[in-house]
Amino acid sequence: MSTNELKGWKEIPIGGVIVEAGNSARYETGGWRTFRPLMDGQLCKNCLFCWIYCPDSAIEVEDGKVKGINLRYCKGCGICARECPAKAIQMIEEAKVSAGE
Amino acid sequence: MGKPVAMTGNIAVANAMRQINPDVCAAYPITPSTEVMQQFASFVADGKVDTELVTAESEHSAMSACIGAAAAGGRVMTATSANGLALMWEMLYIASGNRLPIVMTVVNRALSAPINIHGDHSDGMGARDSGWIQIYSENAQEAYDNLIQAVVIGQHRDVRLPVMVGMDGFIISHSIENLELLSDQEVKDFIGEYLPLYPLLNIKQPVTYGPLDLQDYYSEHKRQQAEAMKLAKPVILKVAQDFAALSGRKYGFFETYRLDDAEMAILTLGSSAGTARFVIDRAREQGVKVGLIKLRVFRPFPMKELQAALGHLKALAVMDRCDSFGAAGGPVFSEVRSALYDLSPHPAVVNYIYGLGGRDLGIAHIEQVIRDLQEIRQTGCIRELLTYLTVRE
Missing domain, CATH: 3.40.50.920 (Rossmann fold)
Incomplete structure (x- = not known):
């Protein structure tokens, strides 16, 4: 969020209360990430454990199948990798992945 | 005009609470304020009020429960003294920061150590920067009158701040004085219906209380609190004016x-x-x-x-x-x-x-x-x- 989008004290609800539901989509937590999940589509059984466990709803699912991981929101917590019964997700240090991009 | 009654400051305040009939009271006993909640608990047990009384395991928990109940949308009150207020410290700032108009009687008492249970203003004065409105009372009549006014001041839409009403421990809290009570109906009409601002119980408009508020917005929320204190001044005077019209007793700053x-x-x-x-x-x-x-x-x-x-x-x-x-x-x-x-x-x-x-x-x-x-x-x-x-x- 850039500085010029920030609102003044007269324009925001009092008490730090968030008065609209579902606005966490606007808070992109991907920048927190140190480790990036890499998914091996060959190993994935589409059990959707990762989708259930992901605290940031970053696992994208379409027609009952894992489509990918939304890196705008993925904090790199690694819960998906730990819970995946097929060991289809690996956590790679972000700096190493970024260097290769 | 009510007929004179003889009461201690604590019992007068408990009666004000009975007439206010708050939705929730959460409290933990501490001398010399214990009697306020003790008497009020009798009113609850006797069905004189509709209040949900929460007996917490500490003052920190009592104020926490007050905050939760106020965020849910209730009219909330409590009472404490001295080290009890000190134990609430963290939560005092959260009550005011969340802009929840909780009303609390503080029966002013010295802080330990050395341990002392008697009246001085060390407790209230220590909380002077906590974002609560502070009103001090000279006698039982004022403690009663101030508490009723505090409800109206705190809930005003320009204010939305918690209010603490002080009276001197033992000197006022335990001395029997003559005072006049308003009728139950007069108090009910004076405080009006409580309209919470963002009640958690309104499932049609889900809200979040207490989210992280970092460098980008914390300052703005503190600025709002400063403004609310400023706007509280005319409200305090207007409420005093209305109260004088009702009771004949005049108050100001x-x-x-x-x-x-x-x-x-x-x-x-x-x-x-x-x-x-x-x-x-x-x-x-x-x-x-x-x-x-x-x-x-x-x-x-x-x-x-x-x-x-x-x-x-x-x-x-x-x-x-x-x-x-x-x-x-x-x-x-x-x-x-x-x-x-x-x-x-x-x-x-x-x-x-x-x-x-x-x-x-x-x-x-x-x-x-x-x-x-x-x-x-x-x-x-x-x-x-x-x-x-x-x-x-």
Whole structure:
């Protein structure tokens, strides 16, 4: 969020209360990430454990199948990798992945 | 007009709570405020109120439960004293920061150590920066009246701040005095229906209380709190005006006594005003032009109004029933003296720390203060800026 989008004290609800539901989509937590999940589509059984466990709803699912991981929101917590019964997700240090991009 | 009844300050306050009929009270007992909630618990048990009474395991939990209930959308009240208030400290800031108009009686008592259960203002004064409105009461009638007004002040849409109403431990909380109660219906009409701002229980509009608020917005929310305190001032006066129309009893930011033609004055808050008035009357009989100003509202601090009320004086003694160790003086003194700095000329201002741990403030003590003021008036010099008035050397 850039500085010029920030609102003044007269324009925001009092008490730090968030008065609209579902606005966490606007808070992109991907920048927190140190480790990036890499998914091996060959190993994935589409059990959707990762989708259930992901605290940031970053696992994208379409027609009952894992489509990918939304890196705008993925904090790199690694819960998906730990819970995946097929060991289809690996956590790679972000700096190493970024260097290769 | 109600007929006079005899009650202690605590029982008067419990009756105000009965008439207010809050949705939730969460409390933990501590002397000398215990009796407030004890009596109120009887009202709950007897079905006199509709309140959900939560007996918490500590004051920290009590205030936490109050915050949760207020965020849910309830009208919420509690009471505490001294170390109980100290244990609430963290939650006091959360109540005000979340802008929840919780109303709390603080039966003012000394803070340990050494352990002491008697009246002074160390507890309330320590919470002066917590974002709560603070109103101090001289007697049981004022404690009752202030509590009812506090509900209306805190819930006002321009304010939305928690309010603490103080009365001196034991001196007021446990002394039986005559006072007048309003009728239940009068109180009900005066406080009106409570309309919460963002109630968690409104499932049609889900809201989040207490989200992380970092460098980008925290300052703006604190600025809002500062504004709410500013806007509380006209609300406090309007509520006092409406209350006077109902009860005949007048309130403001402070009360003055024989001040208009005075050259010297004593500023105090709480129960010691009564003693001061008595001594001032005797001094007046001897032609000493001394008056009294009793501060009722400490937060928001009525700076401009005090300037207008005190500017004509030559000398002023500010009485603090609390010390602020290592500071320029007691908390009331520091702020009153600061308020008068802009005036030219301004009165000479001296400070007396008195009555700590419930130590009596006697007639002779106030006579000594008046003698000191006369000396300052005559010589123009201040010998002692800060005097410990009721302490043995």
